[in-house]
Each structure stands twice: as C-alpha cells, then as structure tokens.
Amino acid sequence: PAIVEDNIMHQLVKSGKRVVMMGDDTWIQLYPEHFNKSFPYPSFNVKDLDTVDNGVIDHLLPSLHENDWDVLIAHFLGVDHAGHIFGVDSTPMIQKLEQYNQILEDVIDTLKSLSTPGGPHENTLLLVMGDHGQTLNGDHGGGTAEEVETSLFAWSPKTPPDAVLSVLGENSCNFDLHGKEVCVSTMQQVNSDCALPYGCSILSILLSFS
Secondary structure (H helix, E strand, O other), X not given: OXXXXXXXXXXXXXXXXXXXXXXXXXXXXXXXXXXXXXXXXOOOOOOOOOHHHHHHHHHXXXXXXXXXXXXXXXXXXXXXXXXXXXOOOOHHHHHHXXXXXXXXXXXXXXXXXXXXXXXXXXXXXXXXXXXXXXXXXXXXXXXXXXXXXXXXXXXXXXXXXXXHHOOOOXXXXXXOOOOOEEEEOOOOOOOXXXXXXXXXXXXXXXXXXX
C-alpha cells in the first residue's frame, strides 16, 4: 500500500523537485504518484539476480546526461537475492559486488566529466547506501547489529571546504582490483548546506543487502 504519512519523497514533490526512479518496483507501490519518470522491474523472484540490476544499468548512465531530474534513485537488488539464495561468502555475491564496483566507477567517471563549472553535475551529490544489513546466512529483518547497521558513501565533485577537511580522520589507502590506489577518510558527522529538498541535485544509488 502507498505511504500516506509525511516523508521525504512527499516533501521533494511538494517543493517542485523532479524525481526519477529506476529499479525495485516496490517504490511504485509505496509512492505511486511521486515520480516524473520511472523504470520499475519485478523484484520478488528471489532466484533472479539480474533483471532489476540490468534494468537499472540500461537507464542509469544515459540518465546522467539528461536534464529532466533533480533527484535520481537507482535501486539495485541482485546482491540482496544473492545473499538470500547463496549466502554472504558465495561466488554469486562476490560477482555482484564486483559488478557494483564497476558501475560505481562508471557513474563517478561520468559525473566528473560533466562537473566542470556550469556543467550539469557541478553541484550533484552522489549517495550510495544499503537499506539494511545481513547475517552471515544472508538473512535480515531482525534487530541484530548485523541486520540493522549498514553503510553510506557520499561523493561530490567539489573540493571539501576547510571546515570539512579539519574533521577528517587519517586516510586509509588500498589498491583496488585494477591496481588503482583508493584512499578513504572517515568523519563522525557533516553539516552540509546541500540539504534536501534544496541546494543541489541528488543521485542516490540504493543497494539492497540481502
């Protein structure tokens, strides 16, 4: 059933933001009148690791070149199903995560190429998150830390202001599968002037973790 309580999706539409969704068709059931454009795919065949993800891949990168959205939601689902069917430490899970790594690299490369001054993604904020955690067996729905804790990755083409740089922890650098050095800094909290529903474009990639 549709969500009728006040929520961020309602506030986005109320403030005139154009929202595009692609992926898990549950979004259409929850928010049937909130999207300017949507590409929903059937999500309840837990043995299907690819239909939803392939649909998102077909539309995600082309949509980054379009100027018809303020908020874009791309909901991948294959890793969720891989966890349920094969478990966390399985080959299908590893393959899905490697696929997502490549997609994320492609998205960031595209955003970088279009983020020059005056470019369409000069002020875009990329958020990548999981909607829940998972147990070692690939289950979720309970209240354990493994099930309710997840991660959030944020990226912007802009150079962080000094106020942000001053609270960054030490860099942790490693090499990815392609031999490219990747450095990550951590912080407890960021208060940003790029706040919904105003201030910037938001690209949200939601990963369902089993």
